[in-house]
Amino acid sequence: MYFHLPASLAFTPFLDPLPAWPDTVWPWLLLPLCLAVSIVYKSIRCKSMRQVPREAGGLTITIILAMAAAAVVLAVVVRGLER
Amino acid sequence: MPDTPTSSPPAPALVALAAWVLPGAGYALLGQYARAITIGTTILLLFVLGLLIGGIRALEVPGYNAHGGKLISWVKGQNRNGGAPYGLRASDAPLPPGAREEGWVVVTHPLDELRSKPWSIAQIMIGPIDVLCDWWSVVVSQPSDPNNPNSSRIAARSHSRINELGVLFTAVAGMLNLLAIIDSSHRAGQLEAK
Incomplete structure (x- = not known):
């Protein structure tokens, strides 16, 4: 964290990139992307907008679980190829 | 808010144009205000979040190089x-x-x-807001000291993962708006046919 402190202090929104370089930080940025894709997709698909929050929430969780599963499978494949 | 179509639906082409000019506006023309606000707000937030993550210079503008030169x-x-x-x-x-x-x-x-800046095609689907942001990107890519071309730029350029995420967010926002443009104009066509 010490190394990222100066960059964080110098951050000007839109003029500087978000100081989220650590591998423990940037993957969390994929969550709003999944949520936005789910909301827009379900807003288009659902006949009634009342269904959207529930349907979009379910789709968001499905996307995240699918990506996590894909990451695990790929990690196993990479480890297998490394041996 | 009502989510029902108006009595005289506008032409599909007009709905498509409105949806491109302002995300969600196509549904608003059809009287589907809840859908319009949900889709429009989500797409715009995603685009703005992309610019916040990657910085405004994450937008590659056709006709200009990385330093804002024509x-x-x-x-x-x-x-x-x-x-x-x-x-x-x-x-x-x-x-x-x-x-x-x-x-x-x-x-x-x-x-x-x-072809050398393919993401700009997806980003332009957001409409005039992307054109304005492209202009801003070119302006802040200029040197901070106009008399010294080698001085630091007004805005920093993102690299690696952060740049990828900025480009991804803005391009996905554009593609989602394309989806909304197609869907709203299709709905207008269906209403017109009835």
């Missing part, structure tokens, strides 16, 4: 097929010796320029 194409001699191979230079850079200036690359080689 790209001018030039030709020198002819290749085997008779066509002239071309090079690019920023408008403030000197023309290579013996070269002939062609003009702004967006006019002289538009397809090549779009």
